[in-house]
Amino acid sequence: MARLDDLPLGLSYDDVLLVPQRSGVHSRSAVDASSRLTRRLRLAAPVVSANMDTVTEARMAIAMARAGGLGVIHRFLTVEQQVAEVARVKRAEALVISDPHTIPDSATLGEAREVADRLGVGGLVVVGDDGRVAGILTRRDMLLRDDDAAPVRGLMTPRDRLVSAPPGTGADEAAVLLRDARVEKLPLIDADDRLAGLITLRDLLQRRERPEATKDGRGRLAVGAAIGVRGDYLDRARALAEAGVDVLVLDIAHGHQEQAIRAIDRVREWVGDVDLVAGNVATPEGARDLALAGADAVKVGVGPGSACTTRVVAGVGVPQLSAVLACAEALAPHDVPLIADGGVRAGGDVAKAIAAGAETVMVGNLFARATESPGVAVTRNGKRVKVFRGMASEAAAKARMAAEGIEETEFVPVVAEGVEAVVPLAGDAAMLVHQLVGGLRSAMSYTDATTVREFQDNARFVRITVAGLRESHPHDVDM
Ligand code: XMP
Numbered sequence: 001m002a003r004l005d006d007l008p009l010g011l012s013y014d015d016v017l018l019v020p021q022r023s024g025v026h027s028r029s030a031v032d033a034s035s036r037l038t039r040r041l042r043l044a045a046p047v048v049s050a051n052m053d054t055v056t057e058a059r060m061a062i063a064m065a066r067a068g069g070l071g072v073i074h075r076f077l078t079v080e081q082q083v084a085e086v087a088r089v090k091r092a093e094a095l096v097i098s099d100p101h102t103i104p105d106s107a108t109l110g111e112a113r114e115v116a117d118r119l120g121v122g123g124l125v126v127v128g129d130d131g132r133v134a135g136i137l138t139r140r141d142m143l144l145r146d147d148d149a150a151p152v153r154g155l156m157t158p159r160d161r162l163v164s165a166p167p168g169t170g171a172d173e174a175a176v177l178l179r180d181a182r183v184e185k186l187p188l189i190d191a192d193d194r195l196a197g198l199i200t201l202r203d204l205l206q207r208r209e210r211p212e213a214t215k216d217g218r219g220r221l222a223v224g225a226a227i228g229v230r231g232d233y234l235d236r237a238r239a240l241a242e243a244g245v246d247v248l249v250l251d252i253a254h255g256h257q258e259q260a261i262r263a264i265d266r267v268r269e270w271v272g273d274v275d276l277v278a279g280n281v282a283t284p285e286g287a288r289d290l291a292l293a294g295a296d297a298v299k300v301g302v303g304p305g306s307a308c309t310t311r312v313v314a315g316v317g318v319p320q321l322s323a324v325l326a327c328a329e330a331l332a333p334h335d336v337p338l339i340a341d342g343g344v345r346a347g348g349d350v351a352k353a354i355a356a357g358a359e360t361v362m363v364g365n366l367f368a369r370a371t372e373s374p375g376v377a378v379t380r381n382g383k384r385v386k387v388f389r390g391m392a393s394e395a396a397a398k399a400r401m402a403a404e405g406i407e408e409t410e411f412v413p414v415v416a417e418g419v420e421a422v423v424p425l426a427g428d429a430a431m432l433v434h435q436l437v438g439g440l441r442s443a444m445s446y447t448d449a450t451t452v453r454e455f456q457d458n459a460r461f462v463r464i465t466v467a468g469l470r471e472s473h474p475h476d477v478d479m
Contacts, residue, residue, distance in 0.1 A: 297338070
């Protein structure tokens with residue numbers, strides 16, 4: 001039975017501040033804010049968009065990886081749909097597109113247009129009956145033409161005039177070829193005239209513009225995907241791994257559960273060597289058990305989420321700063337990174353979470369406000385807003401059951417632990433990441449830290465009162 005004397009104090013981000021210290025760091029730009037998401041994957045911007053259906057699908061994941069963070073595709077989709085989202089991220093950018101879209105040389109201009117529009121690509125490699133490259137058809141070749149019945153054969157740049165290179169051509173060499181020939185696409189063609197890949201000018205420019213983007217070993221953007229611990233989760237995990245997912249996130253509300261612990265082992269057995277995050281937990285025992293079970297990172301947070309009502313409905317949770325502090329201490333001997341999930345409203349919360357021992361943060365609400373989140377913005381009371389909902393809300397449960405083909409009359413009544421709401425539209429994800437990481441960098445410079453590890457070593461917190469919290473926010477001014 002619980003006893004009054006044993007009651008520990010639980011602290012939230014708002015209960016503390018970081019104490020400024022003598023510092024030799026003169027500029028935020030002198031700070032390296034990179035940190036580990038998992039044992040193997042490092043992020044230049046230690047921020048992850050949440051696996052929620054109003055936050056992360058392919059478009060958000062692409063924006064997050066380009067900004068140096070990572071997006072985790074939610075799992076309220078069929079396996080095929082979730083795999084397709086991962087595949088879209090993987091195709092968005094690469095040094096070499098290994099399986100470029102092609103069209104037969106017997107196709108018409110109309111067919112080529114339809115394929116290019118559907119796939120959202122700027123050009124198609126044209127392949128003959130014998131499987132050999134016949135030429136390339138780009139958007140430019142299709143412009144200002146009304147003769148949709150015309151065969152592409154007569155419009156393409158044919159093989160003998162095609163600028164191409166052999167497989168294995170590197171980025172620098174490709175850049176010179178594309179620059180000198182003033183073209184945008186470089187097919188890689190083997191000695192048998194077969195297509196072995198494609199390098200595009202756009203991808204080369206992206207590489208130069210965003211060296212901090214999160215990429216896999218093949219130069220493709222990195223992406224995570226969530227799985228559960230029931231039903232088809234093993235097939236889902238394997239299909240996602242085959243689609244090239246970089247991180248699987250085994251995500252359930254109560255991660256300190258026998259089924260979740262067993263699932264870690266099963267996924268490993270079934271999928272092999274894949275980066276596996278497990279959660280959510282909020283106690284040192286929970287964090288330790290997931291680390292011992294083989295998780296490559298542990299996600300911490302029970303109830304801090306902005307659309308979450310677990311603490312109201314079930315009376316369960318641990319205030320997030322205390323949860324992060326306690327779990328970080330438990331994970332340190334195992335060298336397993338901690339992801340602080342939920343309750344982040346601004347850069348200051350990112351700084352506090354990381355100072356407390358997290359290596360990255362997962363964010364829902366703030367990224368639901370981004371242009372790249374799923375769903376369209378609507379105008380409500382004169383403001384542009386988007387829908388945002390907890391994944392344990394009634395609305396999300398109904399959407400999932402509908403997606404699974406369950407009739408509305410058969411919907412099982414749910415005891416919701418989340419709400420559906422709207423959030424204001426707030427610009428693009430890259431800008432939001434920049435704001436959050438800017439706050440972290442600033443905190444690092446106040447505490448004489450040039451790396452996240454130094455920041456964690458140097459950080460000191462002070463607990464504050466309600467008066468301190470009031471003082472911390474703008475006051476006595478007309479906003
Ligand atoms: P923020 O505060 O960034 O938190 O919006 C995002 C995190 O909230 C969690 N989440 C939920 N928790 N009921 C819960 O108890 C829910 O319906 C729910 N939906 C999301 C989740 O950990 C997410 O990353």
